[in-house]
Amino acid sequence: MATAEKERVEVEKEFNAIESLKDTFNNLDRDTLGLLVALVVGLISILLLLIFIGKRSKKQGIILAGICDAGKTLIFTQLIHKSFKETYTSIKSNAGSFTTPKKKKTIRIFDLPGHERLRTQAFEEYGKLTRAIVFVIDSTTYQKSIKDVAEYLYTMMCNALVLKITPVLILCNKQDQTFAKGAKAIKSTLEKELNVVRTTHSAALGGSDGASENNNTYLGKRNKDFEFSDVHSLKIEFAECTALSKEDVPVDLQSLLDWLDKIV
Numbered sequence: 001m002a003t004a005e006k007e008r009v010e011v012e013k014e015f016n017a018i019e020s021l022k023d024t025f026n027n028l029d030r031d032t033l034g035l036l037v038a039l040v041v042g043l044i045s046i047l048l049l050l051i052f053i054g055k056r057s058k059k060q061g062i063i064l065a066g067i068c069d070a071g072k073t074l075i076f077t078q079l080i081h082k083s084f085k086e087t088y089t090s091i092k093s094n095a096g097s098f099t100t101p102k103k104k105k106t107i108r109i110f111d112l113p114g115h116e117r118l119r120t121q122a123f124e125e126y127g128k129l130t131r132a133i134v135f136v137i138d139s140t141t142y143q144k145s146i147k148d149v150a151e152y153l154y155t156m157m158c159n160a161l162v163l164k165i166t167p168v169l170i171l172c173n174k175q176d177q178t179f180a181k182g183a184k185a186i187k188s189t190l191e192k193e194l195n196v197v198r199t200t201h202s203a204a205l206g207g208s209d210g211a212s213e214n215n216n217t218y219l220g221k222r223n224k225d226f227e228f229s230d231v232h233s234l235k236i237e238f239a240e241c242t243a244l245s246k247e248d249v250p251v252d253l254q255s256l257l258d259w260l261d262k263i264v
């Protein structure tokens with residue numbers, strides 16, 4: 001009997017609590033309720049915006065990649081100090097801040113070492129902070145080292161796909177030299193060599209048709225010779241530049257500056 005009485009009292013208490021909660025809500029007028037909802041929605045929006053900005057600002061890096069002697073470190077010093085400084089090395093990565101001329105956005109530039117072993121390590125360090133890749137080529141000697149250049153570029157493009165780094169600029173440097181080839185000629189030579197590299201990689205993965213290769217990392221169209229325009233997931237552009245200043249030929253990095261302003 002006593003237990004039944006206790007239960008009744010408990011139920012009554014709960015009922016009263018619900019009733020008083022109802023009363024509180026009823027007492028709140030519609031305006032106050034509206035204000036509360038607006039406040040909560042506003043707070044959530046601010047939180048989402050902060051998360052979005054945080055993610056974007058983390059990826060404000062630009063990688064300068066390319067084989068040794070392409071001119072990466074000189075381009076880096078020209079951008080960061082607007083002059084040549086001998087103190088930068090090509091043995092380890094160099095990092096510096098740069099503000100784009102038109103949009104005035106500050107970005108980080110990472111000059112990766114060209115040596116094969118060091119560049120993989122450097123990419124692992126900077127890849128996640130990167131929003132775009134500049135691949136530098138020596139326009140005078142690229143034919144001699146085309147295998148190396150194509151192999152490195154292929155790896156870079158695959159890395160870019162995996163990390164969802166879309167803009168890739170292939171920068172044909174040393175245009176001041178008499179025997180320098182233009183971007184158009186370099187592009188078609190590279191396409192031929194990348195076709196070979198792609199076949200080798202597909203075969204290595206167990207099937208010359210590349211069937212076993214992940215669809216997301218296959219560069220270009222299957223059963224068709226490699227063409228940059230078929231790599232739709234990346235925004236690949238070509239440009240020419242001169243990083244070294246001489247009496248007769250001035251530094252010309254305008255195409256790089258325009259591109260940087262476009263992609264930031």
Ligand SMILES: Nc1nc2c(ncn2[C@@H]2O[C@H](COP(=O)(O)OP(=O)(O)O)[C@@H](O)[C@H]2O)c(=O)[nH]1
Pocket residue numbers: 066067068069070071072073074075090114173174175176177241242243244
């Ligand atoms: N003529 C000429 N030489 C350049 C140019 N850019 C770089 N160099 C030279 O190429 C060599 C290699 O440059 P560096 O920046 O160290 O190449 P990295 O190995 O890619 O970092 C240096 O002697 C530079 O002075 C250029 O536009 N024109």
Ligand SMILES: [Mg+2]
Pocket residue numbers: 072073074089090091111112113114
């Ligand atoms: Mg260097």
